[in-house]
Amino acid sequence: MMRSLWWYPWRALRELGWWLMRLFRLVGRHPFRTLVLGLVVGWFAWGRDDWRPMILVTIVLLGFGLWARLAPAPFDRWVSMPLFRYRKKRFVRRSWGRVLTGSGLVQREYAEQEKGRVTVVPSLRRLQWRQGRLIAVPGILFGQTVEDYQAAAEKIRTAFNARRLLVVPNANDTACELVMLFGDALAAPFQAPMPELSSVQTDKVLVGRTEEDAPWSLPLISTVLAGSSGSGKGSVMWAIVLALGPAVRIGLVELLGIDLKGGVEMKMAPKLFTRLATTAEEAVQLLEETVISMQRRLDEMGGVTRLHEPKVGAPAVVVVIDELAALTSYITDRDLKKRGEAALALILTMGRAPGFHVLAFVQDPRKEVLGMRQHFKQLFGLRLAEKEEVAMVLGEGAVARGAACHKIPPGKPGTGYVRGENGMITRVRAGFVTDAMLRQANELFRAPRQIPIIPPGPEVENPKPNRRPRKPRRKADEDQDETPLKNPGDCENPDDGEHPGRKPRRRRRPRNTGQDNPEESS
Numbered sequence: 001m002m003r004s005l006w007w008y009p010w011r012a013l014r015e016l017g018w019w020l021m022r023l024f025r026l027v028g029r030h031p032f033r034t035l036v037l038g039l040v041v042g043w044f045a046w047g048r049d050d051w052r053p054m055i056l057v058t059i060v061l062l063g064f065g066l067w068a069r070l071a072p073a074p075f076d077r078w079v080s081m082p083l084f085r086y087r088k089k090r091f092v093r094r095s096w097g098r099v100l101t102g103s104g105l106v107q108r109e110y111a112e113q114e115k116g117r118v119t120v121v122p123s124l125r126r127l128q129w130r131q132g133r134l135i136a137v138p139g140i141l142f143g144q145t146v147e148d149y150q151a152a153a154e155k156i157r158t159a160f161n162a163r164r165l166l167v168v169p170n171a172n173d174t175a176c177e178l179v180m181l182f183g184d185a186l187a188a189p190f191q192a193p194m195p196e197l198s199s200v201q202t203d204k205v206l207v208g209r210t211e212e213d214a215p216w217s218l219p220l221i222s223t224v225l226a227g228s229s230g231s232g233k234g235s236v237m238w239a240i241v242l243a244l245g246p247a248v249r250i251g252l253v254e255l256l257g258i259d260l261k262g263g264v265e266m267k268m269a270p271k272l273f274t275r276l277a278t279t280a281e282e283a284v285q286l287l288e289e290t291v292i293s294m295q296r297r298l299d300e301m302g303g304v305t306r307l308h309e310p311k312v313g314a315p316a317v318v319v320v321i322d323e324l325a326a327l328t329s330y331i332t333d334r335d336l337k338k339r340g341e342a343a344l345a346l347i348l349t350m351g352r353a354p355g356f357h358v359l360a361f362v363q364d365p366r367k368e369v370l371g372m373r374q375h376f377k378q379l380f381g382l383r384l385a386e387k388e389e390v391a392m393v394l395g396e397g398a399v400a401r402g403a404a405c406h407k408i409p410p411g412k413p414g415t416g417y418v419r420g421e422n423g424m425i426t427r428v429r430a431g432f433v434t435d436a437m438l439r440q441a442n443e444l445f446r447a448p449r450q451i452p453i454i455p456p457g458p459e460v461e462n463p464k465p466n467r468r469p470r471k472p473r474r475k476a477d478e479d480q481d482e483t484p485l486k487n488p489g490d491c492e493n494p495d496d497g498e499h500p501g502r503k504p505r506r507r508r509r510p511r512n513t514g515q516d517n518p519e520e521s522s
């Protein structure tokens with residue numbers, strides 16, 4: 001390949017820049033030592049040569065070093081990142097053949113010219129940085145599929161020293177991009193912002209950040225979030241609830257809470273919830289009453305609209321369930337459990353159009369717990385114990401597409417992978433919500449109404465139907481009733497005389513025509 005004359009000095013300059021950048025970082029870490037060293041070297045240079053250049057170099061080094069130390073973000077943006085990207089790109093280009101050979105993606109083919117078999121390495125069709133990700137497009141060989149690259153993804157990721165590698169197929173699934181991510185924008189925890197009263201969100205809620213350091217907004221649709229104990233489910237729940245706070249305050253969103261751990265979590269900010277259930281009986285009643293409200297709204301929508309727009313008086317309803325398993329698996333009363341599951345399934349399947357959504361949190365993602373996973377529109381996995389659990393939550397193939405919930409370290413609570421309706425997997429981290437923020441939110445975003453869950457009263461045995469008050473009986477009727485029946489056969493309907501608890505039907509007094517009665521006629 002012919003290179004322009006400028007290419008060599010340009011490359012040399014970038015290499016020099018790389019080493020200087022490392023030197024600046026070192027100086028930034030030890031500024032005092034650098035100063036002393038510079039002065040000592042300058043002192044030795046005194047009298048022999050001109051010492052001024054040494055002082056100048058020391059000042060420049062210290063200047064850049066202190067910049068790297070005191071303002072790391074701008075230093076990274078203007079100095080480190082461009083040099084890092086250049087170095088990484090060069091490394092991937094140079095080691096492409098070796099890495100693909102080691103990952104088993106090369107082929108042995110017969111070549112006429114060589115009079116024998118040769119090793120063919122997939123070409124590197126394109127290599128570029130896009131939005132902080134290094135994207136490599138391999139030329140897939142005959143006989144290979146995108147799945148071969150997905151299977152080798154972990155080997156390629158390790159060889160290129162990337163933090164994450166996604167194999168993104170094209171629309172026809174005939175080619176793919178290897179998307180590599182380096183560094184971690186989600187490494188450090190951050191606090192969720194306290195929303196402004198005016199930032200009313202009803203369709204999407206700002207919950208945290210994505211791994212590209214972009215804001216992460218969760219669409220307000222039925223979502224299940226699974227994570228081991230201590231993975232940060234509580235903070236994700238509060239980040240969502242907090243973001244909905246301004247809409248709750250003005251009655252555009254209604255939160256219905258189910259916290260079967262005695263309400264220990266949700267009672268941190270109970271005023272945000274219009275209704276709060278803390279026992280299994282209350283939870284089932286709440287769900288069943290929600291189904292009735294949902295069906296009423298569906299009736300109102302009939303022939304008018306197909307998608308409900310939240311408004312005051314007809315808000316979007318979000319049922320927040322902390323520990324779904326307590327509702328779907330651990331209830332011992334089978335009848336209650338069935339009723340709860342049926343109501344929940346109805347909300348999940350019919351709730352989207354009338355604006356009824358479920359946010360369910362679960363610790364144990366076994367099948368029986370997440371039996372209704374397919375009804376949830378959005379799936380979210382925090383730290384999970386095993387690879388199999390990731391598949392249970394995010395679906396088959398999620399791990400191959402980069403969802404590594406089982407690799408999230410315990411030191412990064414609130415971090416997880418979300419699978420949207422389009423199947424895209426995104427790594428995200430929720431902002432941390434402190435107890436002080438919850439106390440503040442409890443007063444600031446108080447729901448306009450709080451409706452207690454009143455259990456139905458005890459059933460009355462053999463309730464008497466409302467009867468009209470009896471009319472006072474006429475004397476003539478009483479006389480007639482007293483007329484004894486000769487035998488049951490005297491009834492017009494023989495049953496009438498035998499039906500227990502029912503009075504014999506009143507016999508009509510035969511008309512005295514004087515003709516029908518043979519005795520009289522004779």
Ligand SMILES: Nc1ncnc2c1ncn2[C@@H]1O[C@H](COP(=O)(O)OP(=O)(O)OP(=O)(O)O)[C@@H](O)[C@H]1O
Nearest residue numbers: 189228229230231232233234235413414430431432
């Ligand atoms: N987004 C976050 N950033 C930083 N720290 C967090 C975050 N979320 C949670 N934590 C910390 O992690 C710990 C566990 O969080 P949390 O209680 O929310 O987990 P959990 O999954 O709800 O646990 P459990 O299921 O046992 O209740 C807490 O001490 C909390 O301070």
